[in-house]
Amino acid sequence: MKLVVGLGNPGIEYQFTPHNLGFLAVDRLAEQYGAEVGNRRGRALTGKAKIGPEEVVLAKPETYMNLSGLAVRELVTELEVDPARDLIVIYDELDLPWGTIRIRQRGGTAGHNGLESIVGALDTQEFLRIRLGIRPDFEVRDGAKYVLSQLKKSQYEMVDQELDAAAEAVKVILTEGPAVAMNRFNRKVGGAAADEEEK
Secondary structure (H helix, E strand, O other): OEEEEEOOOOOHHHOOOHHHHHHHHHHHHHHHOOOOOOEEEOOEEEEEEEEOOEEEEEEEEOOOHHHHHHHHHHHHHHHOOOHHHHEEEEEEEEEEEOOOEEEEOOOOOOOOHHHHHHHHHHOOOOOEEEEEEEEOOOOOOOHHHHHOOOOOHHHHHHHHHHHHHHHHHHHHHHHHOHHHHHHHHOEOOOOOEOOOOOO
16 A cells, blocks of 8 residues: 655645645546545545555645644554655655656655654655645745745646646656656756755
């Protein structure tokens, strides 16, 4: 059993904001694999899917971003999964430009509140992450305000492509392994391999 968690905030007012890319990625996976993420399990909405050889629980915590770890810890305990082997967390990353995704198997939080909550609740940094870039091509003066702002129509196509890439990354991780996925998706513009040690 694998657990794929997308991070975001519940509520229609947050649905299409940069901070909810994790939720949107889980929705994209559910759409592609015929699942419905509507079953309330602990403090999260969940659904089941078969991705490659793996039975997967897709989850969207309902605790709001800053308390994501509470929901994730309950799911990890209930499903008896090993975070280092069985957990994938998908979330937005302001340090990466739009259209960029990065896969990491461990590491710090780069100040992301949802990720900090999960690391604290699980007492480990050993779990796989898919980071979805949301940094715009202009200076962000108020990061908190920006990540909760509504997506613009001009961004929809780019967001759509990023969500498709995230869903494909999950499939590759589960069918071919994290190393293959990192080699395929961790690319900088121009095709150079991305630095896995970035924060």
